[in-house]
Amino acid sequence: MGENRELATAMAELDMSQAELARRVNAETQQLTGKEGSLTDRDIRRYLRAETAWPQHKQRLGLERVLGRPATELGFIPRSRRARQAQAEDPLHRRTFLVAATGTAVAAATPARRSRPGQSDADRLHREYTELLRDDSRLGGARRIENTAVELAARIQSSLAGGGASDRIRRQMYRLASDVTCSAAFAAIDASAPQRARTHLDKALTLAGLARDSETMYRVWDHLMLTSSQRENHAEAAAGAEVMKRSSVARRDPLYASLGHMRHANALARLHQPTESLRALNLAEKAFGRARGEQPSAWISFYSRAEFDALSSYVWTALGEHERAEFGLHRTLAAIPDGMVRNKALYTAHLSLSQARQGELELACATGRRAYGMLLPSSGSQRTTNTIARTRQVIEATGTRAPEVMSWIEESRRWT
The missing domain is CATH 1.20.58 (Methane Monooxygenase Hydroxylase; Chain G, domain 1)
Known part of the structure; x- marks a missing residue:
């Protein structure tokens, strides 16, 4: 029995299961024809075993759109030279194929009749x-x-x-x-x-x-501010936070106002402006208090009391108040829902870092091990592993030779 390695590789690059690929191809078929496709994971297995050398036209287009490459690069073999020529000349194929390796659409299907x-x-x-x-x-x-x-x-x-x-x-x-x-x-x-x-x-x-929509624009600015912070451009991050807190939705909704002030406090702390940072943190606290009891929209619902304490801990860390940062992180971890696995692991890693900065080396090691253990095997949270790596750097800088700590240092190198 053969094997379609090209298709298997394309699926692996997207971490896509057989059932998920079938579902997405069916969705693309619906976009093309107005009728949902009937592909199943059993069909995908036949493709992977090379039992189906050349899928039907609709399935082929769906596979190409989902996986971002032509059928011939997905390991499928046209039945004849005429079939290859027909594919090349098919105007529907030319209109519908998506050709960005990142998954970005550069063309879309336009059926003759579209609902x-x-x-x-x-x-x-x-x-x-x-x-x-x-x-x-x-x-x-x-x-x-x-x-x-x-x-x-x-x-x-x-x-x-x-x-x-x-x-x-x-x-x-x-x-x-x-x-x-x-x-x-x-x-x-x-x-x-x-x-x-x-x-x-x-x-x-x-x-x-x-x-x-002002809420939608606010979210974009929030994420732009985060990218600036990640690139260590804290002046740009502070400017982005200013846009957030002065937006119409922030003037209308205290929860949005609070998050804008919180982002501003973090940026100012990293710009070594402690007085201004603490003033922004105080404004974030007051606005957050006014927002209690109101039903937030779907996206900003992440900004709970647990998240407020976690983001406050980042401010205290930047100001060198590691004990206060640790207190906030303990509050966060006691309240955060179990389903938020990524955030729980991230904040546990930051707790480890705050403990290391206070000289609690063995405790920091145990907490760091717990943070890494929370990550699911397919997790991509590099922020968490980077935080564990910073914890290791802090511990190594102490020059400790304690056996338990040295063992953790070597163990953690394999994680990061």
Whole structure:
């Protein structure tokens, strides 16, 4: 029995299961024809075993769109030279193929008759986005999360390409496309790839403008501020936070105002402006108190009391108040939901770092080991492993020769 290694490699690069590939190909078939496809994981297994040398036309197009490369580069072999020529000359194929290795759509299918996108389409795409957020909260910056978000955003935009949508649906879809693209950017941020994140955010900013929605624009600025901070450009981060806290949604909603002040406090602390930083932190606390009891929108619901304490701990760390940072992190870890695996591991790693900076070396080692153990095997949270690496640097700088600590140092090198 043969084996289609090219297809297996393409799936592995996207960390994509057989069932997930079948689902996405079916979704692409629906985009092309208006009818959902019927591909199953059993069909994908036949492709992987090379039992099907040349899939049917619709399945072939779907595979190419999802995996971002021609069928011949996915290990499929045309039945004849005539079939190869037909593929090359097929105008539908030329119109529909997506050719960016990153998963970015550069062309979209335009069937002769295309249904007008409506609320049911927006709801279906939003359900996929909700599923993506659940995966992100568990896995963090896995490349699969980022690529899935890019692919979903491309399909949302493709659904609007034929026109016909009402203004309400069009704005709703552009907002969703921006939110999804921000999710791709945040996955890149968590993977410590700020330049890649900025590329996503440039697109998200355009989509947010088309949505004409202040909350959507706010989220883009929040993530832009994070990329600036990750690149150690704290002056730019402070300027981005200023945009956030002066936005119309921040003037309207104290929760958005609080997050803007919190981001500003972090940037100012890293610019060595402690008085201004503490003033911003105090404003964040007051605004957060006014927001209690209000129902937040889907994205900013992450900004709970547990998250407030965690972000406050970053301010205290930058100001050299490591004991206060540790206190805030303990509060966070006591309150954060178990399902937020990525954040729980990240904040546990920061707790380890704060303990190391206070000279609690053995405790820091134990906490760091616990943080790494929380990460799922397919996690891509480079921020967490980078924090563990900084903990190791702090411990090594002490010159300790304690056997337990030296053992942890060697063990942790394998994690980072």
